[in-house]
Amino acid sequence: QKEVEQDPGPLSVPEGAIVSLNCTYSNSAFQYFMWYRQYSRKGPELLMYTYSSGNKEDGRFTAQVDKSSKYISLFIRDSQPSDSATYLCAMSEGGSTLGRLYFGRGTQLTVWP
Amino acid sequence: KAGVTQTPRYLIKTRGQQVTLSCSPISGHRSVSWYQQTPGQGLQFLFEYFSETQRNKGNFPGRFSGRQFSNSRSEMNVSTLELGDSALYLCASSLSGEQYFGPGTRLTVT
Numbered sequence: 183q184k185e186v187e188q189d190p191g192p193l194s195v196p197e198g199a200i201v202s203l204n205c206t207y208s209n210s211a212f213q214y215f216m217w218y219r220q221y222s223r224k225g226p227e228l229l230m231y232t233y234s235s236g237n238k239e240d241g242r243f244t245a246q247v248d249k250s251s252k253y254i255s256l257f258i259r260d261s262q263p264s265d266s267a268t269y270l271c272a273m274s275e276g277g278s279t280l281g282r283l284y285f286g287r288g289t290q291l292t293v294w295p
Numbered sequence: 296k297a298g299v300t301q302t303p304r305y306l307i308k309t310r311g312q313q314v315t316l317s318c319s320p321i322s323g324h325r326s327v328s329w330y331q332q333t334p335g336q337g338l339q340f341l342f343e344y345f346s347e348t349q350r351n352k353g354n355f356p357g358r359f360s361g362r363q364f365s366n367s368r369s370e371m372n373v374s375t376l377e378l379g380d381s382a383l384y385l386c387a388s389s390l391s392g393e394q395y396f397g398p399g400t401r402l403t404v405t
Contacts, residue, residue, distance in 0.1 A: 214392060225299075225385055225396035226338075270338065280392050281328050281343035282351045288337065 185209050188271055188286025197295050201258040205271035205286045208252065212273040214280065215247050217256045220268045220288065229269075230256065261293045296321060299388050299397035307403045313374040316400045320367050320388030326350075327369040328394060329361060332383040341384075344369055376404045 188205045195201055203217075214233055218226035230245040232238045238245045244257040254273075258265055268288040274280050300319045308314050320327050328351075329341040340353040344363035361371040367388075373380055381404045387394035 216393075218396075223401075225398045228393060228395060231393045272338075274392070276392075279351055281326050281345065281389060281394070282340050282353070283328070283330075283338075283387075283394060284340070285330075285338040 184287075186271060186273060186284050186286045189289055190287050192290040192292060194292045194294065195261055197261060197263060197293055199261050199293070201261050201265070201291060201293075203256040203258075203269050203271075203289050203291070205254050206252055207254075207273055207284075209273075209275070209284070210249075210252065211275045212249075212284070213276040214274040215245070215254050216272040216274075216283070217243075217245055218270040218272060219265075220270060222267075226270055263293050263295050266292045299386060299395055301384075301386055301397040301400050303400060304398065305401050305403075307405060308376050309405055310376055310378060312376050313372060314376060314402060315370055315372045316384055316386075316402075318369045318371075318386035318388075318397060320369070320386075321390075321395060324388035324390045324395075325367055326389040327363055327367065328387045328389070329369070329371050330385045330387065331355075332385055332399070333381075338385070341371065373402075378404050380404050 217230040220226045235249045242259045246255040270288045271286040272283040326345045328343040332338045343351040363369045383399040385399045387396045
């Protein structure tokens, strides 16, 4: 079992829809949680960075962390065709291993006009 | 501020050869991490360097090595290339935890 599980999709939604992306994990030592967006043949782009449990909002994006359930989510409101990409969740234990990220396999999202 | 740069962007090598990839971090960032991305395994951590010292290491064989210079630029080396080493190699730089990735080097081993 991988330490971070993520449904690979693909997920296809119409423009304007609310998108929900999720990851589960098994390592209770994870404290830092990130979401990245990766377009085809590009490097991952950091979208959200959160510490411990709670919610964080940035524009159309909301990240939620529930450490008790070992479950994190990313919500995209008013989705746009330009949001079509692969979304990766990532986690770190922090401390001296802050630089080591564990990634989910990524969810491929298509937003059609 | 300029982002993370990686050179070369594309590389084709033959089995048994060795390769060196380069990464220049964002100015002021002292941590550089390297990852391998493949369709089968996704993104996997190789190693992290901070102030010229390897701080963390992933579960890759000793053929994969790296180093960091005093200006924080980093290189990774893969010796005795195997077909399975074909992948996108990504480096990321960090100042205080948030990692910013470069565009990657796509390595093809034939």
